[in-house]
Structure formats: structure tokens, C-alpha cells
Amino acid sequence: MRKPAMTAPPDKKKPVSKTSQQASITIPAGFRVLAGVLSAAAQKTLLTDIESIILAAPLFQPTMPRTGKPFSVMMTNCGQLGWVSDKVGGYRYQPTHLVTGSTWPPMPQVLLDLWTDLAGCEGPPEACLINYYPAGAKMGSHQDRDENEPRAPVLSVSLGDDAVFHVGGLKRTDPKVRMTLRSGDVCLLGGPARFAFHGIDRVLPGTSDLVPGGGRLNLTLRRVTRFD
Numbered sequence: 001m002r003k004p005a006m007t008a009p010p011d012k013k014k015p016v017s018k019t020s021q022q023a024s025i026t027i028p029a030g031f032r033v034l035a036g037v038l039s040a041a042a043q044k045t046l047l048t049d050i051e052s053i054i055l056a057a058p059l060f061q062p063t064m065p066r067t068g069k070p071f072s073v074m075m076t077n078c079g080q081l082g083w084v085s086d087k088v089g090g091y092r093y094q095p096t097h098l099v100t101g102s103t104w105p106p107m108p109q110v111l112l113d114l115w116t117d118l119a120g121c122e123g124p125p126e127a128c129l130i131n132y133y134p135a136g137a138k139m140g141s142h143q144d145r146d147e148n149e150p151r152a153p154v155l156s157v158s159l160g161d162d163a164v165f166h167v168g169g170l171k172r173t174d175p176k177v178r179m180t181l182r183s184g185d186v187c188l189l190g191g192p193a194r195f196a197f198h199g200i201d202r203v204l205p206g207t208s209d210l211v212p213g214g215g216r217l218n219l220t221l222r223r224v225t226r227f228d
């Protein structure tokens, strides 16, 4: 009678595979962060442009559709179309300021040039939403779905204080990645990432001295109507 071959009992604690993995998060393709695109000098020049836009088209406080709850972020726009929201009219693009009724100021050439260089799409941007985050402001997780041209990316430029930003998947409950956006960074959201959930968790006070009085400005360039 032969003795059975000796084999080591399986070790229940040790993974069988040669690699280990804790968790995996997949962000939709087309999400790019281009850190440090704008030099300190270019940031100052762009800020000066934005300050003169705000003089002509003052920051307003949008409110939520139906509830009328105010956003903590203040907004204005430049370009042919601007994003606005109020209790009665809801989210929309329109050619005039929500409060003054004037057309929006033109988009600064430096923003049009960034779009030409980085957006990789056929037509010019139609809207530039200017978000101002004072201390404590944030933006809840949402999708950008008010535009009619899914072939165009969203291009965002950050100025001022650092912000903790999150991006997830195409469903609200998908896992999220958090990262810091700094002054001079550009974010490009094209392809499937165009419809990813995203938001700003918090702005880190005192991390930049670009914006007088502190806070953060974010500029988002968008195509609103379809190419043709």
C-alpha cells in the first residue's frame, strides 16, 4: 500500500493570484486633466479679462428649478449663450443676462485659443459659464445635460484656490475618484466622460493669492447647439 503524496494544505489567508487588488474604479474614457496649462502670467491676464466681464455682467446667484433653493456658487457668462437657472424657468441657455437683460460679453481670445488648441472639434464654443466659489461654496454631483451637441467636449479652466473635485461614472451611484484642481489647470471632458457625474466637494481657502479676497473661479466652455 502506497502512502498518499504529501501536499501542503491550502493557506486560507494567502491570495492564490500573484497580484492583489483592493478595489477598482473605472472613469469613462475621455476624461483628461491637463495640469499647469496656464502660466502664472497667463492666469493674471485671464483674471483681468474675467474681472471686466463681471463688471459688465455681474455675478448672480442662480436658484434651483421648482424649489428656488439658491446655489452657493455665484455665476455669470460670456459668449453668445449663457447658462442660467431660476425657480420658474429652470436650467437653460439664453443670450441675455438673467438680471440685467443685456447680451453676454464676448469670450476672451485666450479662451477661444485654448478651445482651438485642445478641444479637437469642428466648431467654436458658444458658451462660457463663469462659476465663482466663495469660501464654503460647493457644487453637488450632477451631469451636464443642457447642451445639444454630444460630439463637443466641455473644457474647464480653474483659477484661484485649489478645489477638491470628484468624477464618477454614468450612473449617480457609480464609484467616484477625487482629485485636486489647481489654478491654471485645464480639464477636458469628451466622449463618454462628457456625461459623467461630477461635482466640487470643497474649495481649500488660502491656497492661491490670484483672486482678490480669495475663492475660486472656474470657466467652462461649451458647445450648446448642434454642429451643421
Ligand code: MD3
Pocket: 129, 131, 139, 144, 154, 156, 167, 187, 189, 193, 194, 195, 196, 197, 198, 199, 200, 218, 220
Ligand atoms: C463636465 N463646474 O459648471 S468643471 C459645471 O469646477 C461644473 O465649477 C465644476 O461642473 C467647476 O457644470 C467642474 C470640470 C468638469 C469636471 C468633470 C466633468 C466638468 C465636467 C465631467 C463631465 C462633464
Ligand code: FE
Pocket: 142, 143, 144, 198
Ligand atoms: Fe458640471
